[in-house]
Amino acid sequence: MFDKELFIEDCRSAIRDGQKGIREVVARAVSDPSSVVRVMGSEAKAGIVPLYRSESLTIMHFTWAPYMTLPPHNHNMFSVVGLYSGREDNLFWRRTEGAIEVAGGQSLGAGQVATLGRDIIHSVVNPLDKKTAAFHVYGGDFLAPDDHRSQWNHETLEEGNWDLAAVKNRFGEFDHRYDLWRDAELAAVV
Template sequence: MFDTEQFIADCRSALAADESPRLVREVVTRAVSDPAAILKELGEPKRGGLHALYHSEDLTIINMVWAPYMTLMPHDHRMWAVIGIYTGREDNIFWRRISRRNGHIEAVGAEALAAGNAVPLKSDIIHSVTNPIPRLTAAIHIYGGDFFAAERSEWDPETLDEQRWTPEHAMRRFEESNWIIDHLGVDAA
């Protein structure tokens, strides 16, 4: 049985016991092993968006919902993260800097995540994310810091030029991605 408040308490306890993502990943792994329980507690996702479940200086927990076919440009977190998928699929492309001077990046790997997967991301990771399926994907994302206040970067998807990341831009991108639900009749569920 997934309970949001208990999940938050378990993540806080895990972080207090170990500042690395190791114990937090164990909490997330247990949670996403029963996707139906998370869906029962959080509800069936209807639209893409970032839904903060918990937010402090040292820990942020977000229920992240990706609209069908949504892609988020390459970005960094500058803090560790744990991603736990509970419905749908998330494809990640991993990038590395090839030039400190102009901030350009190149792709170096990829990983597809499906319901039940819980994976850690190191604090220096750069990745882009795509929901490649014609329905919503939802995941619990845990960050080892203040996701909304951290100074971070994102890269233009066409030129791969580095620019400043803002939470407002990210939230707008999630809302704009809902056009496929609103205008093309793609089934959200």
């Protein structure tokens, strides 16, 4: 059975082994997705909830609204993503002269884990009509990083400053859209 407090303690211990150690802990935690769902749920409001935060480690619980997108961005620290519900599609980008271009992708389902290196630029999509839930574990303080972070405009791919408040608002906007859609679907049934 998944134990949230034990997961946090295991991550705190594994950070000394870097990304590899964190990946092992996250993979073990999401290996039984239904156990995680029983503890964490899968229908929480879309958003980013810190579970643990220090200068060297941040553990976040992400809930993605249906069809939600997050524009290309970097972290400037390693991260490990472990899904326990839904699907998360990542596009990986590389810098070019004055822009970025797609360099690859990875689709994750419940029970799967991805590792992203310090210099990775990625965008994220929940392609499903249901919520997606995951743990994102970072090798640093995700909420107040030492290094400047960037995000890129979805349409123009112009680089700008990472804006955590705007990202949090985006989760709320997509969650609101989901609520409106769900309410309309329920009304149509009645």
